[in-house]
Amino acid sequence: MKLSGRVHRYGANVDTDVIIPARYLNMSDPADLANHCMEDIDGEFVKKVKPGDIIVATANFGCGSSREHAPLAIKASGIGCIIATSFARIFYRNAINIGLPILECEEAAEDVKSGDQVEAELASGIIVNRTTGRTYRAKPYPEFMLELIESGGLVDYTQKKLGTAS
Amino acid sequence: MNLAEKILAAHAGKDRVSPGELVGVKVDVVLANDVTAPISITEFRRIGVERVFDPARVIFVPDHFVPNKDIKAAEQAKLMRNFAREQGTVYFEVGEMGIEHALLPEKGLVLPGDVVVGADSHTCTYGALGAFATGMGSTDVAVAMATGEIWMRVPPSIKFIYKGTMPRWVTGKDVILYTIGQIGVDGALYAAMEFAGDAVERMSMDARLTMANMAIEAGGKAGLFAVDDTTLSYVKGRATRDFTVYRSDDDAEYAQVLEYDVSVLEPQVAFPHLPSNTRRISEVGNIAVDQAVIGSCTNGRMEDLRLAVGVLRGHKVHPYVRCIVIPGTQAIYLQALREGLIEAFIEAGAVVSTPTCGPCLGGYMGILAEGERAIATTNRNFVGRMGHPKSEVYLSSPAVAAASAVLGRIGSPAELL
Ligand code: SF4
Numbered sequence: 199m200k201l202s203g204r205v206h207r208y209g210a211n212v213d214t215d216v217i218i219p220a221r222y223l224n225m226s227d228p229a230d231l232a233n234h235c236m237e238d239i240d241g242e243f244v245k246k247v248k249p250g251d252i253i254v255a256t257a258n259f260g261c262g263s264s265r266e267h268a269p270l271a272i273k274a275s276g277i278g279c280i281i282a283t284s285f286a287r288i289f290y291r292n293a294i295n296i297g298l299p300i301l302e303c304e305e306a307a308e309d310v311k312s313g314d315q316v317e318a319e320l321a322s323g324i325i326v327n328r329t330t331g332r333t334y335r336a337k338p339y340p341e342f343m344l345e346l347i348e349s350g351g352l353v354d355y356t357q358k359k360l361g362t363a364s
Numbered sequence: 365m366n367l368a369e370k371i372l373a374a375h376a377g378k379d380r381v382s383p384g385e386l387v388g389v390k391v392d393v394v395l396a397n398d399v400t401a402p403i404s405i406t407e408f409r410r411i412g413v414e415r416v417f418d419p420a421r422v423i424f425v426p427d428h429f430v431p432n433k434d435i436k437a438a439e440q441a442k443l444m445r446n447f448a449r450e451q452g453t454v455y456f457e458v459g460e461m462g463i464e465h466a467l468l469p470e471k472g473l474v475l476p477g478d479v480v481v482g483a484d485s486h487t488c489t490y491g492a493l494g495a496f497a498t499g500m501g502s503t504d505v506a507v508a509m510a511t512g513e514i515w516m517r518v519p520p521s522i523k524f525i526y527k528g529t530m531p532r533w534v535t536g537k538d539v540i541l542y543t544i545g546q547i548g549v550d551g552a553l554y555a556a557m558e559f560a561g562d563a564v565e566r567m568s569m570d571a572r573l574t575m576a577n578m579a580i581e582a583g584g585k586a587g588l589f590a591v592d593d594t595t596l597s598y599v600k601g602r603a604t605r606d607f608t609v610y611r612s613d614d615d616a617e618y619a620q621v622l623e624y625d626v627s628v629l630e631p632q633v634a635f636p637h638l639p640s641n642t643r644r645i646s647e648v649g650n651i652a653v654d655q656a657v658i659g660s661c662t663n664g665r666m667e668d669l670r671l672a673v674g675v676l677r678g679h680k681v682h683p684y685v686r687c688i689v690i691p692g693t694q695a696i697y698l699q700a701l702r703e704g705l706i707e708a709f710i711e712a713g714a715v716v717s718t719p720t721c722g723p724c725l726g727g728y729m730g731i732l733a734e735g736e737r738a739i740a741t742t743n744r745n746f747v748g749r750m751g752h753p754k755s756e757v758y759l760s761s762p763a764v765a766a767a768s769a770v771l772g773r774i775g776s777p778a779e780l781l
Binding site: 211213215216219220221223224225226237238239257258261262263264265266267269270284286287288291292295296340342351352353356357360362363 | 386399400402403406407410411412413428429433434436437440482483484485487499500501502503504506507510511515549550553554580583585638725726727744746747748749753
């Protein structure tokens with residue numbers, strides 16, 4: 199899977215409260231959540247995000263709450279992929295489980311700027327910055343995780359395992 | 365093997381596990397709340413099984429926006445309630461509820477040696493009982509509800525040894541805030557934190573629950589305490605099923621061992637907007653507060669309420685401060701009532717709410733306006749956590765929060781004596 203888009207860049211410890219503030223957790227429809235995505239860290243995000251765009255951030259992206267509303271909001275806002283130095287562990291699981299691609303790559307996270315045009319290939323982990331011509335390599339996924347991603351997320355993987363797929 | 369590895373190995377049906385290994389583990393308890401359950405239920409339906417794996421081990425607690433905050437929240441609570449009734453799972457209605465992480469230990473529903481997964485990041489609280497408990501998302505929890513199993517990566521463990529006698533006004537909350545201040549909000553990322561040392565051995569169950577609760581604030585996957593007499597006497601009379609006590613081997617391996625002398629600690633305050641942004645109470649300076657919140661799954665237990673009343677008694681809440689007290693569960697509320705604590709809070713000029721997460725996550729019952737500041741015994745002070753994105757939350761122990769409510773600025777209980 200090859201993803202390509204314009205970058206929205208943030209710093210370290212982007213927490214789930216700024217990704218989707220709790221005042222909106224009385225809803226769980228991804229489209230409703232997307233209307234408030236990143237609201238408390240970047241009031242303009244919802245207006246400027248385009249389908250396929252990429253979020254780049256540094257360490258510990260998605261720290262805080264277990265709310266799956268956070269990756270759901272990001273995915274429904276059109277973001278195609280998140281590249282970060284590291285992810286908080288619950289966010290990491292949630293993103294993979296719901297089929298939101300994420301890549302861990304410190305080099306790219308430090309180097310890429312807002313507005314850069316970036317391409318990422320999940321299986322190989324190769325990230326290319328079309329704006330600067332630089333190439334980076336993300337940490338490869340463990341095999342099990344690739345299997346999950348290829349199944350389309352945890353529910354589909356479980357359906358397959360249980361033989362309940364319709 | 366260390367404590368985390370022992371529990372995971374036993375639940376994976378293996379003799380040994382080591383950090384980094386991916387294992388399928390059986391879960392003893394699965395938990396979700398009114399915010400996370402709706403998504404779990406949708407995903408559960410999608411999996412295509414009819415029934416949860418064991419209704420006695422699936423627990424739903426309405427606590428975040430309950431008693432219902434608004435129509436949307438009421439719809440979410442209803443969806444969860446209906447599913448709980450349909451499946452016959454464990455469920456607590458408003459008159460019996462509490463904040464999930466205060467409630468489950470109190471009811472004896474989580475026990476030593478358990479593997480617990482909850483669709484709430486503070487599920488790590490149960491590590492205080494010597495359980496391996498960790499927060500996950502709604503989809504993971506849906507799969508655990510359906511299959512009774514979950515995949516996990518065995519985390520590396522970091523051992524935290526606390527030595528010495530804690531000075532007056534230094535509590536479990538101060539110890540954990542100090543620790544997070546030292547290692548940072550990703551200092552234990554993906555790791556299990558094992559808390560040990562003579563200071564910890566002398567700690568009450570309530571204090572241990574407070575510490576384990578905040579393991580996630582250091583990025584930890586779990587925060588565990590060894591089971592001892594304190595644990596066993598807490599569990600006795602509450603447990604309704606058997607449990608197994610696991611212990612770290614003497615030669616257990618740790619990714620890191622850190623030692624702290626708690627006898628030199630002062631009460632800690634975490635400044636906005638990270639729990640790791642801690643300062644000693646003596647270096648806080650003059651910070652006026654508009655609100656003081658005493659409650660949450662971190663500090664809404666009996667010991668916390670007693671401590672706060674001990675500070676407030678004989679004083680009045682500052683006229684410029686709203687002091688909001690939220691007992692963690694109905695049982696705590698009732699006990700506080702019987703001990704005269706509720707009366708003391710009200711006489712001091714505080715307001716007392718029924719159990720709810722409420723202001724802790726900026727839900728309701730004490731939302732901050734633009735530019736306002738709160739001192740809170742909760743666990744997170746992220747941007748906008750308690751209300752307006754331009755409001756501020758400072759984290760502390762119940763003693764410091766109560767003292768600050770009286771002083772009108774962040775201060776030490778020692779100032780009131
Ligand atoms: S009290 Fe706060 S931290 Fe605890 S479960 Fe409720 S919202 Fe989460």
